[in-house]
Amino acid sequence: MIRFEDVIIKIGDFQLAANMTVPKGFTSVIGQSGAGKSTFLSSLSGHRSLTSGKIFVDKTRIDLLPSNKRPCSIIFQEFNLFPHLSIVQNLNLVCGNKFFVSESSREKIKKVLEKVGIAELIDRLPSEMSGGQQSRAALARVLLQRNPILLLDEPFSALGPNQKSELIDLVDSLSKEQDISVLLITHDPKDVRQIAGHCIVVKDQTVLGPFETSAALDEDGPLKGYL
Amino acid sequence: MARSTVAVISSMFVVGLLLGPLISLINFSGLSLSLSISDIAAIKFTFVQAAYSATLSTALAIPVANALLRQKFWGKSFVVLILGAPFILPVIVAVLGLILVFGNNGIVNNLLNLIGLGSIKIYGFWGVILAHVFFNLPLAIRILLQAFNDMPGEQYRLASSLKLSSAQKFFVLEWPVLKKVCPGVWAVIFAICLSSFAVALTLGGGPKATTVELAIYQAFFYDLDFSKAAQLALIQIVLVCSVVFASQFIVKPKTVFGLDIKISNQNPSNIQKTMDALVIIITLLFIFIPILVIFFYGFADVFFLPFSVFQAAGLSIQIAMLSSFLSVFLGLCLTTNMGEMFGSLGIAISPIVIGAGTFLMLKNFGNPYLLAVPITAIVNALVSLPFVIRILKPSALEIRTEFENLSRSIGLTGIFWVWWVYLRRLKRQIGFSLGVASALSMGDLGVIVLFGSGEIATLPLKIYQFMGSYRVDEALASALLLSLLAFGSFAFFDKLGRIL
Known part of the structure; x- marks a missing residue:
């Protein structure tokens, strides 16, 4: 459970307010371009500091922690992997010994890559893989990080509709299996429809919700403008 | 951390x-603030030689950069690449090469004597200028070429479709670039030449061709006059800092360290082609003959x-x-x-x-x-x-x-x-x-x-x-x-x- 308590984030003239409790499970974050969806997620991940307010995960206050100490993993729109490192080297960066890849780390990484379906690509460079495979590798790293919250900042927006749908399903099943709460930013109401659970709407400089996805998609629901 | x-x-x-x-x-x-006649002469020489070197290098670079931009020939990328060579060529080697080419018994003077045109002197003011142009002309060419190269190719195509003459093309396309880039190129070369030491040490010297940097060395090493060395050092700092400060108000040229320059072609006329070829050949001869003569004359004795x-x-x-x-x-x-x-x-x-x-x-x-x-x-x-x-x-x-x-x-x-x-x-x-x-x-x-x-x-x-x-x-x-x-x-x- 993530609780935003009177949170205000100011960037120049722009201001975003959030006061809500996000339940466990899969939650989509929807809003127009420039509405503040990424800013909202960045405040949770620690890449942007709050102007005022507090953020709690369960009962622990996290807004004062540095980004790498927060219980969140994040996948961005781009630059999710270091292009000069192989997949095993990329994933090893979250596996304890950071100076070299030990045999035990390699085994651990291979098992996780099997879960996301790309175990045979363990020694490839990101440039030798498709966009979908790169997203799977980034997802594998998230599983290795073992954080209870996963933030997805439109990571699949450059993929085709089928690949995107497959990956959302994969995230959904893995998050259920490992008890990870997911917040997915999206522009596309289809993504919201694909996943049950909750949705948050960012509009008029305010973060609204969470709403039950089915209710939000009703004719009079908060997603009316998108449908 | x-x-x-x-x-x-x-x-x-x-x-x-x-x-x-x-x-x-x-x-x-201890610091005295009195300047002797020789100190003032050194300051004056430093400024004048730097101004001459910067002006000549920048002015000569314009036709060369233009010619390289216009012409398409085999090995052009290599030519552009090796124009970076003088930057890392040891000064003493370049000076030796220039002496072999332009010195009293050098190739140029022998040719001039042969056709009865007298001789040129490499030591003193013009020797220092010659060496500075040798080092800085390639730098200026590369910066200007980069600036021309950054212009959208559509502008050249538009100029061609409008059938603009060479003069019109110059004023419409090239002059705005030159106006923007040349002051920066000039300032960079001027600042480099202000601190000239090895060139002045080998080709200059004496009351008429001593830079402040050389005067510091002479005060310290020969006269053991540490006070004068300190005083001249402060003058040198003020000179260079003033130039660096002044250059902040003009457009800084792009640093050209990468050597893979994309060059566009403009379909020049035959006369233009001949002129460009001449300009490129003379520049290459000027830059590479002093380097090649070192290889030619030095090779026989290098093992002994x-x-x-x-x-x-x-x-x-x-x-x-x-x-x-x-x-x-x-x-x-x-x-x-x-x-x-x-x-x-x-x-x-x-x-x-x-x-x-x-x-x-x-x-x-x-x-x-x-x-x-x-x-x-x-x-x-x-x-x-x-x-x-x-x-x-x-x-x-x-x-x-x-x-x-x-x-x-x-x-x-x-x-x-x-x-x-x-x-x-x-x-x-x-x-x-x-x-x-x-x-x-x-x-x-x-x-x-x-x-x-x-x-x-x-x-x-x-x-x-x-x-x-x-x-x-x-x-x-x-x-x-x-x-x-x-x-x-x-x-x-x-x-x-x-x-x-």
């Missing part, structure tokens, strides 16, 4: 190394050089390695705006001043000559540091922008970030910087003239000593060896950065 902390500590280290010796020089000597020359070469390599690694290490720590500001102070403070100040500081504790190698290496590192920072900083900033969020989100910081991201992403630039810094140090004839002796001599100093005692064959063969070492170390590190 945070990046800003590393930059602050490194900046303090660099400032300490640069200002410590200066303060020591002033403390030791005395052992002391190889000892000097060994010392040069040792100093170049120490200095290039120190320079690149500092450069990697100073890739912030503040870091660049402090790291570039080396441009304003003369290496001779740093050397002289360090000499005086160490004199109280023991024999400074024993520390000739580390001192020369440190001073050389500080001299190449501004160039190293200019090479590393743009890519370092790009790496931070692209990977900062990812690195922070997975907790990849400190030494692990440096190891996995910073060094690996920058390896090409690091190789190139090591190459430039080692080549510059290898060919340096600066602070070593203060500390050097018969026993402790780098290869450039050895060549200078051979030239002074008219041992021309040995000087030429040593110059060839030095050129091979300078170009070899550049090529080695550059290649290493690409393949690792």
Whole structure:
């Protein structure tokens, strides 16, 4: 459970307010371009500091922690992997010994890559893989990080509709299996429809919700403008 | 340790190394502020020669850059690439080459005498200008070519479709670029020539052709007048800082370190083609004949050089390695705006001043000559540091922008970030910087003239000593060896950065 308590984030003239409790499970974050969806997620991940307010995960206050100490993993729109490192080297960066890849780390990484379906690509460079495979590798790293919250900042927006749908399903099943709460930013109401659970709407400089996805998609629901 | 902390500590280290010796020089000597006639002459000469050198280099570069832009010929990329060679060519080698071509018994004077046109003099004012143009013309050509190359190709196509004449094309397309870029090119070359030491030492000298930098050396080394050396050092700092400050108000030219320049073609007329070919050939002859004659005349004796020359070469390599690694290490720590500001102070403070100040500081504790190698290496590192920072900083900033969020989100910081991201992403630039810094140090004839002796001599100093005692064959063969070492170390590190 993530609780935003009177949170205000100011960037120049722009201001975003959030006061809500996000339940466990899969939650989509929807809003127009420039509405503040990424800013909202960045405040949770620690890449942007709050102007005022507090953020709690369960009962622990996290807004004062540095980004790498927060219980969140994040996948961005781009630059999710270091292009000069192989997949095993990329994933090893979250596996304890950071100076070299030990045999035990390699085994651990291979098992996780099997879960996301790309175990045979363990020694490839990101440039030798498709966009979908790169997203799977980034997802594998998230599983290795073992954080209870996963933030997805439109990571699949450059993929085709089928690949995107497959990956959302994969995230959904893995998050259920490992008890990870997911917040997915999206522009596309289809993504919201694909996943049950909750949705948050960012509009008029305010973060609204969470709403039950089915209710939000009703004719009079908060997603009316998108449908 | 945070990046800003590393930059602050490194900046303090660099400032300490640069200002410590200066303060020591002033403390030791006491500072009088009276200028003698010879001091005023040195200041005047410094300004005039720098202005002439900058004006000639910039003006001559315009037709050459234009010709290279217009013409398409086999090996053009190679020509553009090797125009970077004079930047790392040791000054003493270039001077020797210029003497062979333009000296009293040089190729040009022999030809002029043959057709009864008298002779030209390489020593003195015009010799200094000639050498400065030799070094800076290629730099100016490359900056202008880059500026022309940055223009959208559509503008040339539009000019052709409107059937504009050559003159119209010049005023519509090229003049706006020249107006914007030339003042910056001029200022860069002017600042470089203000600090001229090795050229003035070898081709200048005497009351009519002494730069402030050379006057500092003479005051310190020959007159043992430390007060005058300190006074001239301060004048030199004020001169260079004023020029650097003034140049902030004009457009800075792009630094052209990359050598892969894309060049567009403009379908020139036949007359234009002939003129362009002539301009390109004359420029290439001017730049490469002095280098080629060194290879031609030096080759025969290079295997029969005395052992002391190889000892000097060994010392040069040792100093170049120490200095290039120190320079690149500092450069990697100073890739912030503040870091660049402090790291570039080396441009304003003369290496001779740093050397002289360090000499005086160490004199109280023991024999400074024993520390000739580390001192020369440190001073050389500080001299190449501004160039190293200019090479590393743009890519370092790009790496931070692209990977900062990812690195922070997975907790990849400190030494692990440096190891996995910073060094690996920058390896090409690091190789190139090591190459430039080692080549510059290898060919340096600066602070070593203060500390050097018969026993402790780098290869450039050895060549200078051979030239002074008219041992021309040995000087030429040593110059060839030095050129091979300078170009070899550049090529080695550059290649290493690409393949690792």
